[in-house]
Amino acid sequence: MQRPTESLAATLAALAHAWDSGDVNSMTDAGLLSVNEKLSAMRRQLDGLHMRVAAEISSRSRPELGKEGLARKTGHRSPAKLIAAATGGHTGDAHRLIHVGEASRERTLLSGQSAPAQRPHVAASVSRGLISVCAAAAIVAMLNRIAMRVSATLRDEAERVITTQATRLTLDELNAVLRRAEAHLDPDGLEPAVTELHGERSVKIRHDASGMILIDARLDPESGAPVVAAIEGIVTQQLRTSRGHNQRGMAAEGAPAHGASEGQAESGAIAEETRSLAQLRADALSALCAHGLGCDRSELPLATTTVVVRIAVEALESGSGVATIDGIEQPIDAATARRMAANGEIIPCVLGTDSEVLDWGRAKRNFTRSQRLALVERDGGCAFCHLPPQFTEAHHLKWWSRDGGTTNLDNGILLCTACHHRMHDEGWKIRIERPPKVHPTAGTVWFVPPPHIDPGRTPRIGGRRRFDPQLWKLSA
Structure with a gap:
C-alpha cells in the first residue's frame, strides 16, 4: 500500500508536469482544469496528513499530562489552539482535524492491544485524498450520533457506502445524503429530532437604521414546506415568463415576438426580468402577505403549487x-x-x-371557500380551543387519500395548528353528529379523549355547541 507521503510526492510531480511554464494565463483550458484537479487532490492529501498530525498533538496534550502536555508546554491552552495558531485559521477547523484524526487512527485498548481505527473507511478515503476533511467530519459526526442505537455491523456498512458515495458529492450534497441516511438508519431518533426542530421555529422582525425591515425566520420542515412551496412557485412562474419572453425575442426589428400581441410589445407587459433571485423571493413574500390580507389580486401562480x-x-x-x-x-x-x-x-x-x-x-380534495364558511358557522373557529377562524385550517376527519374520506361538511373540521398537532399526537378521536335532514351547519362536534387523559373516554363537545347548555344536555 502506498504511503501518504509517497502519494503526495506523486501528486506534486504530476502537478509540476501539468503546470507547464507556471503561467496560468497562457494555459489551455485542458491544462487549467488539470492543474485544478491536481491542486484539489494535493489539498485533500495534505489535510489527510494534517489530521494525523493533529490527532497525535491532541494525544500528547491529554489533560492528565497537565503542564507536561505538548500544548501547555508551548504556551497554548489546548491542542486546537496550538494548531489554529500554526495555521492562522479558526479553532473550529482545528477541532475538526483533531476529531477526524482521532476517529481515523489506530487505537490502543485498555488491555494494551492495538485495535483498528474507529472509522476505517473514512480513514482510508482521507489518507488517499479521496474526500476532504470536512466531508469526513460530517460522516463521523453522523455515525457518532447513531452509535448507541444502531448495530456495529450496520454502521460499518453505512460508513462504507456513504464514504464511497462522498467522493462524487459536494459537501452540501453530502449533508443532504447524511440527513436521509441518519433518518433511515435510526428512525426512532427522527421524531424527537423533528419535534425539537418544530420547537425552535421562530420569526424575528426588526428595523435597521436605514429603514429596512429585517425578517429572520427559522422554520421546521412541517412549518416551512408551505412557505417554500408558495414563494418558489411564484418565483418559478415569473422566471419562466421572463425566460420565455427573452427566448422569443423579436421576430424582426420592430415586430412583436411570436405569441405576443402588438399591445404587449408596445406596452412592455412582459418585461425582461432584472431582479435578483433574492429580490424575486422578497417580492413573492410581499405578494403572498398582501393576498392574505384580503387583496383581490388573482395573478399569484399558486393553483399548481403543492x-x-x-x-x-x-x-x-x-x-x-x-x-x-x-x-x-x-x-x-x-x-x-x-x-x-x-x-x-x-x-x-x-x-x-x-x-x-x-x-x-x-x-x-381541498375544501372550497363556501364549505369553509359553512364550517366556520358550525365550529366558530378552532372547534377545540376556539381560536378565531383566521387561525384555523379545514381538515378531513377521514383522510382523503388513505381512508377515502370525502370533501364535505360531515367530514370536515376547523382546527388551529396546535390543536391539529394535539389530535394526532395524543390520539384524540373526533366525530360529527347531525340529525337527518338537518343542514350540516347544525351538526355537533365531539372530541373523544385518549385513555391516558380520560380512562372513561367521556366525549367533550366542541365548536359553537359547547356554549349552548341545552344542546349539551340533549346530545349527552
Whole structure:
C-alpha cells in the first residue's frame, strides 16, 4: 500500500508536469482544469496528513499530562489552539482535524492491544485524498450520533457506502445524503429530532437604521414546506415568463415576438426580468402577505403549487418510519407525515415496494371557500380551543387519500395548528353528529379523549355547541 507521503510526492510531480511554464494565463483550458484537479487532490492529501498530525498533538496534550502536555508546554491552552495558531485559521477547523484524526487512527485498548481505527473507511478515503476533511467530519459526526442505537455491523456498512458515495458529492450534497441516511438508519431518533426542530421555529422582525425591515425566520420542515412551496412557485412562474419572453425575442426589428400581441410589445407587459433571485423571493413574500390580507389580486401562480409528502405505505399505516417533503432536505418522521397528509392542502404520495406509487392525493380534495364558511358557522373557529377562524385550517376527519374520506361538511373540521398537532399526537378521536335532514351547519362536534387523559373516554363537545347548555344536555 502506498504511503501518504509517497502519494503526495506523486501528486506534486504530476502537478509540476501539468503546470507547464507556471503561467496560468497562457494555459489551455485542458491544462487549467488539470492543474485544478491536481491542486484539489494535493489539498485533500495534505489535510489527510494534517489530521494525523493533529490527532497525535491532541494525544500528547491529554489533560492528565497537565503542564507536561505538548500544548501547555508551548504556551497554548489546548491542542486546537496550538494548531489554529500554526495555521492562522479558526479553532473550529482545528477541532475538526483533531476529531477526524482521532476517529481515523489506530487505537490502543485498555488491555494494551492495538485495535483498528474507529472509522476505517473514512480513514482510508482521507489518507488517499479521496474526500476532504470536512466531508469526513460530517460522516463521523453522523455515525457518532447513531452509535448507541444502531448495530456495529450496520454502521460499518453505512460508513462504507456513504464514504464511497462522498467522493462524487459536494459537501452540501453530502449533508443532504447524511440527513436521509441518519433518518433511515435510526428512525426512532427522527421524531424527537423533528419535534425539537418544530420547537425552535421562530420569526424575528426588526428595523435597521436605514429603514429596512429585517425578517429572520427559522422554520421546521412541517412549518416551512408551505412557505417554500408558495414563494418558489411564484418565483418559478415569473422566471419562466421572463425566460420565455427573452427566448422569443423579436421576430424582426420592430415586430412583436411570436405569441405576443402588438399591445404587449408596445406596452412592455412582459418585461425582461432584472431582479435578483433574492429580490424575486422578497417580492413573492410581499405578494403572498398582501393576498392574505384580503387583496383581490388573482395573478399569484399558486393553483399548481403543492406540497408533496412522500411516504411508504407501511409507514403510513403503522405510523413508524421515514417520509420526505419535496423541496425540503430534512426528512420527517411518519407521525409528522401522517399529520401533514391529513391537511387538505398537502398532497401525499404513498409509495409501495420499489418506490411504486400506490396513491396520489389530488388538488380537488381541498375544501372550497363556501364549505369553509359553512364550517366556520358550525365550529366558530378552532372547534377545540376556539381560536378565531383566521387561525384555523379545514381538515378531513377521514383522510382523503388513505381512508377515502370525502370533501364535505360531515367530514370536515376547523382546527388551529396546535390543536391539529394535539389530535394526532395524543390520539384524540373526533366525530360529527347531525340529525337527518338537518343542514350540516347544525351538526355537533365531539372530541373523544385518549385513555391516558380520560380512562372513561367521556366525549367533550366542541365548536359553537359547547356554549349552548341545552344542546349539551340533549346530545349527552
